[in-house]
Amino acid sequence: MAAGRARADRRRAGPALSALPLAGLRVLDMASLAAAPLAATYLGEFGAEVVKIEPPGVGDAIRGWGAQRDGVGLMWKSIGRNKRSVTVDLRAPDGQDLARRLAARSDVVVANTRPQTLRRWGLDFERLHAENPRTVVLHVTGFGLTGPKSERPGFGTLGEAMSGFAHLTGEADGPPTLPAFMLADGVASLHAAYAVMAALYDRDVHGAPGRLVDVNLVDPLARVLEQSLLTWDATGSVPRRAGNRWDISAPRNTYRTADDRWLAMSGSAPSVALRVFRAIGRPDLAEDPAFADAQGRLARAGEVDGLVAAWVAQRTLDEAMTVFEAAEIAAAPVYDVTDLVADEQMVAREVFRRIPDEQLGSLLVQAPVPRLSGVEGRIDHLGPELGAHTREVLAEAGLSEAEIDDLAARGII
Numbered sequence: 001m002a003a004g005r006a007r008a009d010r011r012r013a014g015p016a017l018s019a020l021p022l023a024g025l026r027v028l029d030m031a032s033l034a035a036a037p038l039a040a041t042y043l044g045e046f047g048a049e050v051v052k053i054e055p056p057g058v059g060d061a062i063r064g065w066g067a068q069r070d071g072v073g074l075m076w077k078s079i080g081r082n083k084r085s086v087t088v089d090l091r092a093p094d095g096q097d098l099a100r101r102l103a104a105r106s107d108v109v110v111a112n113t114r115p116q117t118l119r120r121w122g123l124d125f126e127r128l129h130a131e132n133p134r135t136v137v138l139h140v141t142g143f144g145l146t147g148p149k150s151e152r153p154g155f156g157t158l159g160e161a162m163s164g165f166a167h168l169t170g171e172a173d174g175p176p177t178l179p180a181f182m183l184a185d186g187v188a189s190l191h192a193a194y195a196v197m198a199a200l201y202d203r204d205v206h207g208a209p210g211r212l213v214d215v216n217l218v219d220p221l222a223r224v225l226e227q228s229l230l231t232w233d234a235t236g237s238v239p240r241r242a243g244n245r246w247d248i249s250a251p252r253n254t255y256r257t258a259d260d261r262w263l264a265m266s267g268s269a270p271s272v273a274l275r276v277f278r279a280i281g282r283p284d285l286a287e288d289p290a291f292a293d294a295q296g297r298l299a300r301a302g303e304v305d306g307l308v309a310a311w312v313a314q315r316t317l318d319e320a321m322t323v324f325e326a327a328e329i330a331a332a333p334v335y336d337v338t339d340l341v342a343d344e345q346m347v348a349r350e351v352f353r354r355i356p357d358e359q360l361g362s363l364l365v366q367a368p369v370p371r372l373s374g375v376e377g378r379i380d381h382l383g384p385e386l387g388a389h390t391r392e393v394l395a396e397a398g399l400s401e402a403e404i405d406d407l408a409a410r411g412i413i
Contacts, residue, residue, distance in 0.1 A: 020047025021375060025200075028102050029053065029083065030090070030123070031112040032060045034156065034182050035217060036140035037079050038189035039196065040110045044082035045368040045377040048108075051393055052080065053099060056087040056411060059386040069360060073383075077357065078365045080383020086394070087387035087413050094412045096121045101397055104132045108196055112140040116151055125212040135210040136199040138192055144216040159184030159217030164225045171243045184217045191220040249294070250301040251276055251308045254334055261317035262334035265308065265324070270294055272330050279327040280311040357382045387413070 025048040029040040037052075037060070044050040054060045060080075063073040086102075089095040100122065103109045109128055111118060118124040118139075125137045139145060142154015160166050160178055170177035192215040199211040222229075228239045244253045249268040256262055267273035274292060277285040285291040285307075290300065297304055312320050317333055324331040333339065341352055341364070353367045360382075368377025390413050394404050407413045 019375070020378060021372070022047035025049065025108070026106045027051070027108040027110065028099075028106040029110045030099060030103075031110050031140065033062050033065070033112070034079070034185035035188040035215075036110050036112040036138065036192065037062065038185065039138060039140070039192035040083070040108075041079055041081060042189070042193040042368075043108065043196065045379070046370075046372075046375070047378070050083045051102060051106075051389070052083040052085050053088045053090070053102070054085055054386060056089055056387070056413060059085075059087075063383075063386070072359050074363065077360065077363055077382040081355075081365070081379050082381065083383065084389035084393055085384045085387055086390045088390075089412050090121055090123070092412055094407065094410070096123060098394075098407070098412065099123055100128065100131060102393070103128050103135060105397065106132075106135060107200065108136045108138065110138045110140075114151055114153060115139070115141065115145055129210060129212075133209045134203060136196055136203065136213065137210065138196050138213040138215065140188060140192055140215045140217070142217050144219065145212075145214045154217055156182050156184035156188075156217055159188070159221055162218050163221035164228050165221055168225065168228065168239060168241055170241045172241050174241065176241070184221050187220045187224060188215055188217050191215055191223075245301060245305070249273070250297040250304045252301075253305050253308070255309050255312040255320075257312055257317040257320055258314060259316040263312065263317060263320060263324075263331050264334055265329065265331040267297070267304075267330070269330070272328075273297060275327050275329050276308065279323055279329055280308060282307060353379060355379050355382050359385065 022043055025043065027040050027043050027048045027050045029037055029050055029052045031037050031040070040048075040050050040052075052060070060076065062079055063076040065073060066075045068074065088098050090099055103123070111123065113121075113123075115124065119127075125139065128135055128137055141150065142158060143149035143152055157178060160183055161176070163184065165183065166176035166178050169179070192213065195213045195215060199208075199213055202208040203210055231237055231239055244264075246252050249266065251265055251267045251273065254262050254264045265276070267276055273294070274286040277283060277291065290296045291304070315323075321331065321333065335343070340346060346352065351367055352364050354362050354364045356362050363382060365379065365382070367379070370377065391404055394407075394413070395401070399407075404413070
């Protein structure tokens with residue numbers, strides 16, 4: 001990026017933004033819903049200027065998704081944090097020209113429209129790269145930019161089904177289970193954000209041109225579930241649903257306490273599993289080769305689970321956790337959101353921040369997750385009202401007031 005442009009951006013943004021590692025980076029977010037926009041959100045938290053293009057009148061579909069308060073989408077408020085909202089009709093030729101103009105002055109362009117549609121609009125990688133060879137284009141799709149399914153629409157639910165996640169989740173005699181949150185989108189967004197940073201590093205350090213980053217909703221989650229692939233390839237066994245158990249360690253489950261609460265435990269490390277036996281009053285098992293050996297415990301996972309469950313069932317959550325924490329056992333309460341927000345560790349690390357908002361008054365949101373020494377990720381504002389920055393951003397792009405008025409009169413913005 002040009003040093004002069006970066007200095008100008010930093011003067012406009014003020015000293016707080018200029019201290020962030022991605023200050024001076026321009027991102028054009030042309031995507032909708034979750035995975036691709038989330039990747040842009042992560043970049044914005046560390047200083048990138050993110051301009052969000054939305055359809056006039058309706059905006060990004062995420063505005064109407066999920067829980068609302070006073071007609072305002074709560075998820076939009078978080079995903080739209082730090083972004084500047086610009087309304088542009090990408091279906092109109094003049095809107096496409098406007099998007100190309102904004103893209104040409106951006107370091108990163110984020111899209112998730114189907115490939116054939118982007119090509120028809122002249123907003124695909126080849127066209128954008130021709131106008132600015134340094135632009136990195138992130139294109140998130142359901143199934144990827146190549147292969148027989150490349151033009152099929154896709155949502156996170158399909159990624160959760162096809163990746164193998166749903167097949168592994170749920171009770172052994174129950175149906176495949178989908179998550180009650182945007183898992184595939186979330187995992188894809190993390191892969192997308194680090195891939196964009198790799199492309200920017202390659203560009204700025206090695207002199208490479210802007211890259212096309214191809215991320216879909218199946219591959220990233222399948223990568224996290226790679227244990228299934230390795231097991232099948234090496235042994236011919238297809239892993240099956242087993243509730244909260246996992247065939248790599250025992251004990252590993254959730255256990256109900258005497259006060260009708262739940263705790264989770266993992267005995268993945270052999271030393272931890274042996275400490276569990278001692279903590280529940282069965283030190284003899286820690287010395288028994290049939291239970292001291294990891295494979296032996298797996299062969300007796302049901303018996304091990306039964307012993308732990310019986311011990312936990314006789315104690316309240318606080319009583320059981322007091323014993324397990326003293327014994328340095330990997331156990332934790334199963335929290336709902338109210339428990340999570342109140343947890344002393346979350347409070348100490350300020351994991352959640354209450355951010356003022358013109359529409360809602362304020363909203364408690366998740367703070368930026370990564371912690372960099374000497375740097376604090378920002379939340380300057382939550383998702384803005386639709387089109388709040390249209391005129392401002394277009395003026396910065398060089399359009400006159402008369403041009404902006406004309407576009408508005410014709411419904412392009």
